[in-house]
Amino acid sequence: MMEMNHLQYIIEELIPNPSPPLLSIPVINLSLLSSSSKEGIEELQKLKEALTSWGCFQAIGHGISDSFLDKIREVAKQFFALPAGDKKKYSRAVNDMEGYGNDPVLSDKQVYDWCDRLFLKLIPQDSRKLHLWPTNPTQFREILDECSVKMKNTVELLLKAMARSLNLEEDSFLKQYEYQEVMAARFNYYPTCPRPDSVLGVKAHSDGSAITFLLQDKEVEGLQMFKDDQWHRVPIIPHAFVVNAGDQMQIMSNGIFKSPLHRVSTSSEKDRISLAIFHLPNSEVEIEPLKALVDEKRPQQYRKLKNYSAINFQCFQSGKVALDTVKINTFSI
Numbered sequence: 001m002m003e004m005n006h007l008q009y010i011i012e013e014l015i016p017n018p019s020p021p022l023l024s025i026p027v028i029n030l031s032l033l034s035s036s037s038k039e040g041i042e043e044l045q046k047l048k049e050a051l052t053s054w055g056c057f058q059a060i061g062h063g064i065s066d067s068f069l070d071k072i073r074e075v076a077k078q079f080f081a082l083p084a085g086d087k088k089k090y091s092r093a094v095n096d097m098e099g100y101g102n103d104p105v106l107s108d109k110q111v112y113d114w115c116d117r118l119f120l121k122l123i124p125q126d127s128r129k130l131h132l133w134p135t136n137p138t139q140f141r142e143i144l145d146e147c148s149v150k151m152k153n154t155v156e157l158l159l160k161a162m163a164r165s166l167n168l169e170e171d172s173f174l175k176q177y178e179y180q181e182v183m184a185a186r187f188n189y190y191p192t193c194p195r196p197d198s199v200l201g202v203k204a205h206s207d208g209s210a211i212t213f214l215l216q217d218k219e220v221e222g223l224q225m226f227k228d229d230q231w232h233r234v235p236i237i238p239h240a241f242v243v244n245a246g247d248q249m250q251i252m253s254n255g256i257f258k259s260p261l262h263r264v265s266t267s268s269e270k271d272r273i274s275l276a277i278f279h280l281p282n283s284e285v286e287i288e289p290l291k292a293l294v295d296e297k298r299p300q301q302y303r304k305l306k307n308y309s310a311i312n313f314q315c316f317q318s319g320k321v322a323l324d325t326v327k328i329n330t331f332s333i
């Protein structure tokens, strides 16, 4: 953790319920989603229900082996365990999100996340800033590269299933992307924290992505989802991904799929590592609610836009909720 005044990490009041109830979110077997068997159709229905209510689910049957996921966890652990001086070689520039570091300093009122991270773009390949990719541990680059290839297939399979679950052509979402996807990895390291009652690993947020795949720590819980006016702890399923829709999916699906609010608690006993893989359209591509999901009963809820990440960042700076600022006011007076 970089040197910083600890007060800057404290949320004004005590977190009302730092350890809320454990609630199992739906578990979906991705390998069943392309099957037209009875099982496959039921799984597709489960997927739709999960994304329209929770906005998230635990993905099993995703085709990435347990041993590969453990390898990713291992190199991440080795990287964060390096001496500070070694990690600093990969530090992000002041005005860049990519690289190693913690929250950018935007205002003196800001509350920081109790978290160090390594943020790297994976796709498109020519956008990679390889000088920020660790060479220690030596396998890091190779494993992350392999991870991007595997994840690309898994995410595309899911995007197609999501479209089919809404009775749309299976490439509806990918077409909106104009097949120009961006994929980025964010490794999060949460050191032990002396004040878990008033400090969060990551403050409540929704993701600016279209879809996020999260590999949780295998042993240490921390992720919490907000649903029905309550926080819920997300249980660990060691080789599952926690998948959630992001804001851009809420926009493209005209509000049908939900981008859930989530946060990460801290622990005074154990440090924790997670890896979030974000998938989103290229910033030059315009997105809007799919025409097939707009009708009289469900008028268009969001305006056409591009570069949602920039909108999200600006809103974060001024304390606004990004999705609210791109919403079309549909109710009449």
Ligand SMILES: O=C(O)CCC(=O)C(=O)O
Binding pocket: 186, 188, 202, 207, 214, 216, 222, 223, 262, 264, 273, 274, 275, 276
């Ligand atoms: O560490 C986690 O469990 C979640 C991290 C997260 O929400 C994020 O990186 O956007």
Ligand SMILES: [Fe+2]
Binding pocket: 205, 206, 207, 262, 276
């Ligand atoms: Fe997140």
